[in-house]
Amino acid sequence: MPRIRLRISTRLMIVLCLLVLVQSVVLGGFALRHLGDSLEEQIAQRAVQLASMVAQTPSIRSAVAANDADATSRIVSELRDATDASFISIGNIEGIRLAHPLPDRIGKPMVGGDNYAVLQEGRTIISSATGSMGPSIRGKAPVFNDIGEVVGVVSVGYLTNQIDNTVLTYQRLVIIVTLALLALSVMIASWIGRRFRAAIFDLEPHEIAALFEERNATLESVREGIIAINNKGLITTFNRAAVDTLDLGTEQLTGRHIREVLPDSRMPALLESGEPEFDKEMLVDGRYLVINRIPIRVKGRITGVVASFRVRDELTMVSRRLTRIRQYAESLRSQAHEYANKLHTIAGLIQLDKSDEALELIGQETRDHQAMLRWLVDSVDDPVVSGCLLGKFNRAHELGLHLEIDPDSHLGPLPVDISTERMVTLIGNLLDNAFDATLSAGNRRIALSMTDIGQDIIIEVEDQGPGIEDDDFARVFERGFSRKAEGRGIGLHLVKEIVSDLGGEVVVENLAAQGARFTLYLPKETH
Structure with missing residues (x-):
């Protein structure tokens, strides 16, 4: 089966799109994971603060100390309407519910197994557990009576499905942004591909490689010496005939300034004048050379000079x-x-x-x-x-x-x-x-x-x-x-x-x- 060779613009577009896609997935996943953890931490802190505030409310302290379920439920109902918590549940010293969002659960034991540190040690805690309302993040605070004894516990919770819904909203946003970036990357890649192909004369990389090999073979096959410099006077091209004719030795010439190699060369002068010179004779190391010098122009701007020369005797x-x-x-x-x-x-x-x-x-x-x-x-x-x-x-x-x-x-x-x-x-x-x-x-x-x-x-x-x-x-x-x-x-x-x-x-x-x-x-x- 013949190998399919994609155009450079197509390959560039695919690479940019894959790069944008991978970056979006990695960064989006990290952001969503960090978002979930941050939301859980913020909600937990909010839950424990709200639980502490409710536990310090005088009316709540009095109702819980009196073990009055009706009064406690009435007060909690008013507080629940003023907060965004999923539930507020209050139990007495024995863990029996005095207030709950579901009235039929009042009088029954609190579930979750996380009340010991609150009721026995009087500490404020944060926990994640599955209660009667489902999986939730809870903030629990002890209720004290007037003499400082623990008489109950306040549990404020946020259901984890709320966090999931928030993360899902951000997931949709990340997906939309990723798709938008992907479409934008396709347009940018297409534009870059066209500019890139124009800059390399609409050639594919394998065609450029073939031309480069052909150029090297051509340079070495001609008997005339050839040297080219860029607009800074640095040697970019030379062939073996040039080295032999000028006796330049075995040192690397590419990247060296032409004045360093040939102090009397007129090639830098052509960078300023831009006038070609044909069949000029010069005496170099006791030999007459016939030299042609031509400026290299790209879009009307001189980018270098190429010189070809041959011993006049030949x-x-x-x-x-x-x-x-x-x-x-x-x-x-x-x-x-x-x-x-x-x-x-x-x-x-x-x-x-x-x-x-x-x-x-x-x-x-x-x-x-x-x-x-x-x-x-x-x-x-x-x-x-x-x-x-x-x-x-x-x-x-x-x-x-x-x-x-x-x-x-x-x-x-x-x-x-x-x-x-x-x-x-x-x-x-x-x-x-x-x-x-x-x-x-x-x-x-x-x-x-x-x-x-x-x-x-x-x-x-x-x-x-x-x-x-x-x-x-x-x-x-x-x-x-x-x-x-x-x-x-x-x-x-x-x-x-x-x-x-x-x-x-x-x-x-x-x-x-x-x-x-x-x-x-x-x-x-x-x-």
């Missing part, structure tokens, strides 16, 4: 491979397309019996590419950047453009702060922008020069496009801004972002003749 290696493959693919595609055209031309010349012209074309192609390859080998140290330039050179030929590279250009080993991928992005996007601008104006020439002499790397690209309008100078590097087509305007924005991140400068100006010049100044050392 990202650089992957990015370098992807960039190299992309550049090689572009170079091969351009070369294949261009050489296909050349081969078709050579084949046509041969068919026209123009062998000399065919040989001249072959020699020219060989000389151009050999010259380009020799310049790349001599002037550019980074092979990925060389591949990018060769690919753009072939792409220009494919588009019918002429890419002129200043023969005096030189680009040695890149500084530590300027990665190969960033340099390829800068050169590639500037040349692509120049190709588009030159083609749109119907021209052919693009010029490139590079130098790393001095404190800066300077890259300059000139095109023969329509130039930049005066109103566009302030917007040319905005993301998505383009005069060409939808979906463009990304390349120059990336160029501006990279140059700014490296602490450099990009200058754009229109040429006197036609076109525009973009000049990058990249410092070799960042401060």
Whole structure:
């Protein structure tokens, strides 16, 4: 039989109802028991006080001393109407009734067996016994004559069924209050259940436990280090990759302040600013880390910050491979397309019996590419950047453009702060922008020069496009801004972002003749 799993709100309601019910039963039982005992004690004291008062009444003393049953009954009848006692019975020294609520009992012996201490010792007592009126609580007092001798006994009693009726009344009240509290607890439990489920995103405890286990497994499965803090800066979450990457040892990190573990962390600053940071590079213990920091918001309020990070070398290696493959693919595609055209031309010349012209074309192609390859080998140290330039050179030929590279250009080993991928992005996007601008104006020439002499790397690209309008100078590097087509305007924005991140400068100006010049100044050392 499948196990029935109750919802958390239902279980909460049942627990609260049972708690209220148990409390009501225990407290109600204790209260009723205490009430019964208290009523018995109060009634007993009232009975003995009333008995003593009646026994000291002069008329009663005289009538009992004279053993006058008629006079005693008459006086007691008047007294009984003025009290709430169940009965008042008076007997003489021998225990024979002189007054009783039932006239036929007068003249008969008193029953209960509790008159000895009163008649023989002259003491006032309280007793519980079953008499002729039934079970009762009695107060008994001796009657003295004028010379101080005991001449009779006064017995004032309250039937126990009166006490039972009073307790029953309170029992009904307790039951009513218990049922009211039970109904109230159902409503409160229902409200608490709804609020509780809303607070835990309408999840059941077993679902939360499963998510917790899944979250732990996910944290440990990713290769990026992950650390999260709460709004007080205390570490709440971390994974093994974070410990290994930052070499945090084997100490427990949960509950420790982030400043204590990582003094230079910017995570506490995000608690105040609330601005996320993406792909920020930082030098930590001699290694460059690429870090993302994102504030955690709950109902619009910042409750913490989570940071993920990875050693830049790993990202650089992957990015370098992807960039190299992309550049090689572009170079091969351009070369294949261009050489296909050349081969078709050579084949046509041969068919026209123009062998000399065919040989001249072959020699020219060989000389151009050999010259380009020799310049790349001599002037550019980074092979990925060389591949990018060769690919753009072939792409220009494919588009019918002429890419002129200043023969005096030189680009040695890149500084530590300027990665190969960033340099390829800068050169590639500037040349692509120049190709588009030159083609749109119907021209052919693009010029490139590079130098790393001095404190800066300077890259300059000139095109023969329509130039930049005066109103566009302030917007040319905005993301998505383009005069060409939808979906463009990304390349120059990336160029501006990279140059700014490296602490450099990009200058754009229109040429006197036609076109525009973009000049990058990249410092070799960042401060």
